[in-house]
Amino acid sequence: EAGVVQSPRYKIIEKKQPVAFWCNPISGHNTLYWYLQNLGQGPELLIRYENEEAVDDSQLPKDRFSAERLKGVDSTLKIQPAELGDSAVYLCASSLEGQWSDEQFFGPGTRLTVL
Amino acid sequence: GIQVEQSPPDLILQEGANSTLRCNFSDSVNNLQWFHQNPWGQLINLFYIPSGTKQNGRLSATTVATERYSLLYISSSQTTDSGVYFCAVERNQGAQKLVFGQGTRLTINP
Numbered sequence: 001e002a003g004v005v006q007s008p009r010y011k012i013i014e015k016k017q018p019v020a021f022w023c024n025p026i027s028g029h030n031t032l033y034w035y036l037q038n039l040g041q042g043p044e045l046l047i048r049y050e051n052e053e054a055v056d057d058s059q060l061p062k063d064r065f066s067a068e069r070l071k072g073v074d075s076t077l078k079i080q081p082a083e084l085g086d087s088a089v090y091l092c093a094s095s096l097e098g099q100w101s102d103e104q105f106f107g108p109g110t111r112l113t114v115l
Numbered sequence: 116g117i118q119v120e121q122s123p124p125d126l127i128l129q130e131g132a133n134s135t136l137r138c139n140f141s142d143s144v145n146n147l148q149w150f151h152q153n154p155w156g157q158l159i160n161l162f163y164i165p166s167g168t169k170q171n172g173r174l175s176a177t178t179v180a181t182e183r184y185s186l187l188y189i190s191s192s193q194t195t196d197s198g199v200y201f202c203a204v205e206r207n208q209g210a211q212k213l214v215f216g217q218g219t220r221l222t223i224n225p
Contacts, residue, residue: 033212033213041215041217041218042119042201042203042215042216042217042218043158043201043203043213043215044215045212045213048211048212055211056211056212089156091158097211102145102146102205102211103146103148103160103163104148104203104213105160106150106157106158106160108155108156108157109156109157111156
């Protein structure tokens with residue numbers, strides 16, 4: 001079974017430029033998450049989708065960040081414009097919300113460097 | 116929100132040694148996961164263990180939900196065990212999201 005796929009793995013951009021990250025969850029997983037991981041810290045949730053609906057985006061900086069999950073499968077996270085402080089690893093995770101388990105599985109992440 | 120504390124923050128051991136990593140949390144949880152983040156940044160699922168005890172090879176974990184802590188045991192450590200170990204929990208009520216601890220950085224020397 002394929003895991004969570006993310007691309008690109010690495011991205012270097014100059015400040016004020018736009019950037020987008022893509023995520024393909026595990027097949028059949030209805031819930032998708034985007035997390036932000038700063039150096040030396042644990043991941044923190046940015047947004048959670050149940051199918052196509054963003055059910056928790058309270059931690060997403062909406063002035064510059066946006067996300068979408070069309071058709072309830074793949075998802076894209078966008079930053080426009082990027083700032084120096086956005087340099088971090090962006091992780092996508094998915095889970096099959098059900099009665100017995102809501103275990104989350106993570107992709108390899110996209111490491112963003114803003115110059 | 117829920118607080119997650121991991122200890123120790125750093126652990127340096129020789130190959131073959133055993134170790135115990137601890138995770139304390141401040142509220143009732145319905146999800147607790149242990150992850151190993153390897154040097155390439157990939158978070159690898161070790162255990163899904165909101166309660167009870169599980170074992171997988173040299174690794175085992177125990178969660179005592181009533182006392183709000185979990186332990187991860189690593190026996191006969193290998194250099195490939197090096198990396199950061201994260202505990203993450205999801206509260207029983209409220210926002211359905213994993214809240215991560217700060218991690219334990221484990222270094223296994225040959």
